[in-house]
Amino acid sequence: MQRALHIDPKKCTGCLQCEMACSYEKDGVFNPSKSRIKVFTFHHEGRFAPYTCTQCAEAWCQKACPVEAIQIDAATGAKVIVDARCVGCKVCTIACPFGTVNYNSVTGKVIKCDLCGGDPACASACPTAAITYVDADWTGIDKMRAYAEQSLAGTA
Amino acid sequence: MQYLIIGAGPAGVTAAETLRRLDADATIRIIGDEPEPPYSRMAIPYLLMDNIAEQGTHLREHGNHFADLRIDVTRGRVEQVDAAGHRVRLQDGGSLSYDSLLIATGSSPVHPPIPGIDGPNVTSCWTLADARRILAGARSGSRVVLIGAGFIGSIVLEALAQRGVQLSVVEQGERMVPRMMGPEAGGMLKRWCESKGVSVYTGIGVSSIDAGGVTLADDTRLEADLVITATGVKSNVGFLEGSGVKVDQGVLIDRHFRTNVADVYAAGDVAQGLDFSTGDYAVHAIQPTATDHGHIAALNMSGQAAEYEGSLNMNVLDTLGLLSCSFGRWDGVAGGEHAELYAPDDWRYLSLQFDGDRLVGANAVGLSQHVGILRGLIQRRTPLGEWKERLMRDPTRLMEAYLATTQVI
Ligand SMILES: Cc1cc2nc3c(=O)[nH]c(=O)nc-3n(C[C@H](O)[C@H](O)[C@H](O)COP(=O)(O)OP(=O)(O)OC[C@H]3O[C@@H](n4cnc5c(N)ncnc54)[C@H](O)[C@@H]3O)c2cc1C
Ligand code: SF4
Ligand code: SF4
Numbered sequence: 197m198q199r200a201l202h203i204d205p206k207k208c209t210g211c212l213q214c215e216m217a218c219s220y221e222k223d224g225v226f227n228p229s230k231s232r233i234k235v236f237t238f239h240h241e242g243r244f245a246p247y248t249c250t251q252c253a254e255a256w257c258q259k260a261c262p263v264e265a266i267q268i269d270a271a272t273g274a275k276v277i278v279d280a281r282c283v284g285c286k287v288c289t290i291a292c293p294f295g296t297v298n299y300n301s302v303t304g305k306v307i308k309c310d311l312c313g314g315d316p317a318c319a320s321a322c323p324t325a326a327i328t329y330v331d332a333d334w335t336g337i338d339k340m341r342a343y344a345e346q347s348l349a350g351t352a
Numbered sequence: 353m354q355y356l357i358i359g360a361g362p363a364g365v366t367a368a369e370t371l372r373r374l375d376a377d378a379t380i381r382i383i384g385d386e387p388e389p390p391y392s393r394m395a396i397p398y399l400l401m402d403n404i405a406e407q408g409t410h411l412r413e414h415g416n417h418f419a420d421l422r423i424d425v426t427r428g429r430v431e432q433v434d435a436a437g438h439r440v441r442l443q444d445g446g447s448l449s450y451d452s453l454l455i456a457t458g459s460s461p462v463h464p465p466i467p468g469i470d471g472p473n474v475t476s477c478w479t480l481a482d483a484r485r486i487l488a489g490a491r492s493g494s495r496v497v498l499i500g501a502g503f504i505g506s507i508v509l510e511a512l513a514q515r516g517v518q519l520s521v522v523e524q525g526e527r528m529v530p531r532m533m534g535p536e537a538g539g540m541l542k543r544w545c546e547s548k549g550v551s552v553y554t555g556i557g558v559s560s561i562d563a564g565g566v567t568l569a570d571d572t573r574l575e576a577d578l579v580i581t582a583t584g585v586k587s588n589v590g591f592l593e594g595s596g597v598k599v600d601q602g603v604l605i606d607r608h609f610r611t612n613v614a615d616v617y618a619a620g621d622v623a624q625g626l627d628f629s630t631g632d633y634a635v636h637a638i639q640p641t642a643t644d645h646g647h648i649a650a651l652n653m654s655g656q657a658a659e660y661e662g663s664l665n666m667n668v669l670d671t672l673g674l675l676s677c678s679f680g681r682w683d684g685v686a687g688g689e690h691a692e693l694y695a696p697d698d699w700r701y702l703s704l705q706f707d708g709d710r711l712v713g714a715n716a717v718g719l720s721q722h723v724g725i726l727r728g729l730i731q732r733r734t735p736l737g738e739w740k741e742r743l744m745r746d747p748t749r750l751m752e753a754y755l756a757t758t759q760v761i
Contacts, residue, residue, distance in 0.1 A: 236752055262362065262411070263413075283395055285394055285395070290640075290666050293724055293727045293728030294728055
């Protein structure tokens with residue numbers, strides 16, 4: 197069964213454990229700026245919103261890639277950057293309407309969430325269960341995705 | 353059902369694959385006139401930078417990809433379309449019949465009428481054949497003049513600089529990327545290039561080219577071993593003469609990718625399709641449009657009535673490490689408001705264009721994170737409500753505006 201990251205911003209306390217865990221998992225450093233998941237802060241409201249790729253069905257990033265460098269992980273359904281193919285053209289960074297593919301100038305390639313092969317470090321690290329890894333047919337995810345993708349499908 | 357696709361670029365290939373997904377039994381054939389396996393022009397700069405080998409430009413990694421999908425990729429050049437007879441005539445004298453035809457022939461470079469532009473030391477940078485010429489002629493230390501600093505020119509500039517050539521760039525427009533960014537951002541790019549050792553001439557044309565180099569309109573002389581042109585492109589429509597298919601800037605199509613002729617569709621650089629931002633029909637010669645077109649054209653060819661929402665013009669550039677991008681109506685709309693952050697000393701620029709409380713266009717320099725959200729906000733026509741005023745005061749709060757105006761928070 198496919199699973200997905202479920203994010204519940206109301207539970208987020210802004211502790212940034214997810215960003216730390218992600219950067220450590222992916223780059224071996226505790227450095228939020230390297231994280232594939234990002235926590236946005238709403239100072240006025242005192243609220244936080246962890247945010248990352250929803251592995252959306254349309255996969256705009258994948259469709260735009262000129263060299264097949266974004267492929268689907270058969271086990272998780274995640275859209276994964278294949279570093280050996282990526283030329284660093286950044287077209288995916290403007291094609292993803294959620295802004296969840298970013299360019300890494302150090303490697304010359306792009307980075308995005310790949311669900312850590314099925315054991316996402318952010319979800320394990322989150323102390324408040326604001327980020328959980330759940331069955332993808334859980335309706336909340338579908339609703340979240342459907343909302344996010346509506347009116348973006350390219351066709352009416 | 354017999355589908356025939358002319359042109360083996362991203363538009364044609366995406367269409368063929370989509371058709372196969374929709375119809376397991378159809379006969380699907382792509383006919384393309386370039387000798388290589390289907391490849392991506394966009395990857396050529398990275399070949400020039402020695403980041404990849406030629407194989408890395410191929411649209412599909414696996415050699416048997418098309419055979420596995422029973423998509424026949426044939427080399428040949430279509431000379432004429434006989435729409436009434438549902439046939440195309442090939443250069444080698446043969447012909448092919450079709451039930452449904454997709455024109456995905458892309459575009460080709462245009463050359464301004466400059467004396468000497470046909471010389472052996474002059475090449476465009478459009479095909480793999482061009483790339484091989486550049487690889488041979490532009491070595492470390494070679495003197496290279498690049499004519500044109502539009503979007504494609506600026507991408508080529510980056511690749512040439514990475515090759516370590518002594519580079520001069522001449523752009524007739526008042527600034528670099530004049531059709532992609534305004535004077536502040538364009539000026540910033542020019543200063544940045546100059547600070548990295550590239551000579552940039554703007555607002556001046558080339559008056560002649562000879563074996564030793566290039567002479568500008570004010571008689572400035574630029575010695576060159578190789579001259580590369582990036583002076584615009586034009587849709588490949590010549591073979592449609594006499595076919596009855598209507599052509600303007602490109603092949604005119606409706607929201608279902610149909611031309612005016614029955615069973616003939618068009619997609620990609622060759623097609624003049626719906627522009628999301630203006631509601632007019634325009635050629636958007638960019639990769640994401642080519643693949644979107646190919647995909648949705650195929651849905652319609654297979655009988656689904658998929659109506660296109662239009663393509664959003666968008667570009668991203670990396671100019672010697674300085675990132676920039678443009679989206680939609682970056683130049684604004686009548687009566688719309690405009691938020692701007694201009695920090696030339698930090699090499700940062702961000703400009704947002706609104707129509708009412710909706711974002712309709714943007715330019716950015718030095719923005720590296722979450723850039724795609726600009727597309728999202730524009731293309732979903734998100735009403736920004738109170739966030740419009742906040743963005744007017746501080747345009748960098750884009751992600752917050754997005755999160756606050758969608759379901760996420
Ligand atoms: C150097 C370079 C860099 C680029 N960088 C970017 C970028 O960063 N971002 C971006 O969005 N876009 C970029 N582009 C543009 C992008 O490559 C094009 O928009 C895209 O290739 C269009 O795809 P297409 O399938 O419509 O046409 P093409 O890729 O041009 O494919 C059309 C094919 O049809 C063939 N053909 C033409 N006429 C006939 C005929 N009569 N019979 C048979 N075959 C025919 C052509 O030879 C060609 O092989 C770049 C282009 C170049 C050259
Ligand atoms: S990076 Fe963006 S386009 Fe790609 S799968 Fe994730 S949300 Fe979708
Ligand atoms: S940056 Fe890499 S993954 Fe993204 S579109 Fe370009 S080649 Fe594909």
